[in-house]
Amino acid sequence: MQVQRQPRVLLVEDESAQREVLTYNLEAEGFEVITAVTGDEALLLIQEEAPDLILLDWMLPNVSGIEVCRQVKARPETRPIPVIMLSARSEELDRVRGLETGADDYVVKPYSVAELMARLRTQLRRTRPAALGERLIFDDILLDAGEHRVYRAGKTVSLGPTEFRLLSTLMEKPGRVWSREQLLDRVWGRDIYVDTRTVDVHIGRLRKALMKEGGDDPVRTVRGAGYALG
Template sequence: MPDMVPGGARPVILVVEDEVPLLTLLRYNLEKQGFRVEEAADGQEALLRVAETKPDLVLLDWMLPQLSGLEVCRQLRRRPATRDLPIIMVTARVEQQDSVRALDIGADDYVTKPFAMDGLLARIRALLRRSGSVASRGRLAFRDLVMDQDAHRVSRGGRALHLGPTEYRLLEFLMQHPGRVFSREQLLDAVWGRDIHVEPRTVDVHVRRLRKAINGPGEEDVIRTVRSAGYALDAEPG
């Protein structure tokens, strides 16, 4: 069963897919797991449905009528109300540069067709956990970075930061272990989970996005890249 959002409501998944058989299959399996499912068949409808239903997560097909999934993702990331909305891109495109492109646009995860339903459900649950559907555990601080885990808010020097769910979980893990160097594989296990296959290069994309979000003009970069080793939260020269 899915983790419940605060108040015990069923998480809402918006499935944006124009292939009716796949849409039917996704609805069946998601509802069987206790999720509430909303649907959109093209990019324009997807933007309207997000505004109407305020989903907890979007399963977004890349190739759509009206607007592509990439453009839908780009527009959602530009809007303050949906900047942090968890998005999983679903596509038949299998080239690695396509997955990196989707992540750069703002997707939190990327699944290629055909996919195993169990694997997709695991990714959905993991992303919902990272997005704050489960109550968290207090307050973390590192230098002028402060994370309020209960309110799911992050600030630096009193300035509110806007992080996507994956960047939030990545920063949370690093703040729990300041100064320690983690390899890409260790970060994948800690943030994405051992049961989910993600390319190590994905870590680099999310670290880049995290750096952009937390390092303002003139501020010290608090994430250290350790050549051939990984990343650490300590802002010391590598």
């Protein structure tokens, strides 16, 4: 049985000692970590790996962290990804520049790893709440990720593990249209080969379970694009 992948963090840091310490702590917290040493490498990985959050050092070889952040926030497909800027620059002007470039948070070196992890979770709570055990609500549907239970209009909804992961993904971003490929990546993982038609099968099962006790179909099919909630 495949489990929904943990939030994927892209760590962009050219200092090997810092990179190793952060990678160790992130993995210990259960995050999936990919790393980059340069800005160019980071931009490539952002497109290929679709991270859920970017930890970005300001001072990088060739392409700076500021430029990486600017490019990430300039593209509609990557703009929603939270960026936490890491920098030894502690002056207010530097903080303002980093935030105005689009960084969602700015952490000055040296920093407390515990505080950094807390800030990281704060950002992920906006974008991947189910992965952090949060309760999600949409209309009369309640998903308790911590207890792994789903209710509709107060009644328990029985879901298989795949349908639960599909629903949690859809409920994290109500209204967002997810392509079949995006759902495959989020629910099954990139290392697993599953035909895109399998997504349709499990969406059908999810709909059936959600409407078993009545109520409208909350899952919208967007022809040629994918699925959305609401």
